[in-house]
Amino acid sequence: MDVKLVLFLPDGRRKDLPIRNQSTLVGRGEKCDLRIPLLSVSRRHCEMVVAKDNSLLVKDLGSSNGTFVNNKRIAESPLKPGDRLAIGPIIFTVQIDGVPEEIQPVATRGARLAGSSLQGQKADTSVGTIAGKKKEEEEVVDGAALEQMVADALRDEEEGQI
Numbered sequence: 001m002d003v004k005l006v007l008f009l010p011d012g013r014r015k016d017l018p019i020r021n022q023s024t025l026v027g028r029g030e031k032c033d034l035r036i037p038l039l040s041v042s043r044r045h046c047e048m049v050v051a052k053d054n055s056l057l058v059k060d061l062g063s064s065n066g067t068f069v070n071n072k073r074i075a076e077s078p079l080k081p082g083d084r085l086a087i088g089p090i091i092f093t094v095q096i097d098g099v100p101e102e103i104q105p106v107a108t109r110g111a112r113l114a115g116s117s118l119q120g121q122k123a124d125t126s127v128g129t130i131a132g133k134k135k136e137e138e139e140v141v142d143g144a145a146l147e148q149m150v151a152d153a154l155r156d157e158e159e160g161q162i
Contacts, residue, residue, distance in 0.1 A: 003050070003094070004019065005085065005094065005095075007091075008106055008107065010107075012105060014103070016095070021033060022050050023050075025044060026046050026047065026087060027045035027046070027061075028043055036087060037148065038090070040064075042061070044062075046059060046067040046087060056079040058076070058077055058085060065088055069083055069085055081100055091107070
């Protein structure tokens with residue numbers, strides 16, 4: 001099973017983050033497999049698990065701001081190709097075995113507030129406000145933090161840690 005989380009950076013570039021482990025811990029903590037260095041992301045936010053039947057599940061680990069699949073807060077949920085996984089202000093599109101083939105840009109909440117180039121690309125922001133936060137309360141996502149997250153994830157993947 002080839003699983004990727006697809007992320008669009010504030011400048012519109014697409015980054016694919018491969019998920020290779022049976023279990024992948026996501027959060028801002030040092031020991032997470034996929035680190036998202038943002039305060040709105042819990043230290044141990046959620047876990048993605050490939051089940052024995054080759055299905056993919058995401059489990060919220062009691063995060064403060066919740067884990068969302070297709071704009072619904074979940075405790076545990078299967079992930080299917082094309083699903084939108086929101087962790088804090090970051091929105092990933094799930095790609096499994098190359099499906100969906102085409103993925104439209106999805107703006108992170110902060111990217112939209114910062115007036116990134118995604119606006120000119122008709123970025124899909126339908127995931128909406130995360131955890132009921134109002135626009136003025138949203139965390140502004142620093143492009144450098146996202147770049148570092150992607151660099152760390154790709155380095156870890158090369159080292160066989162993801």
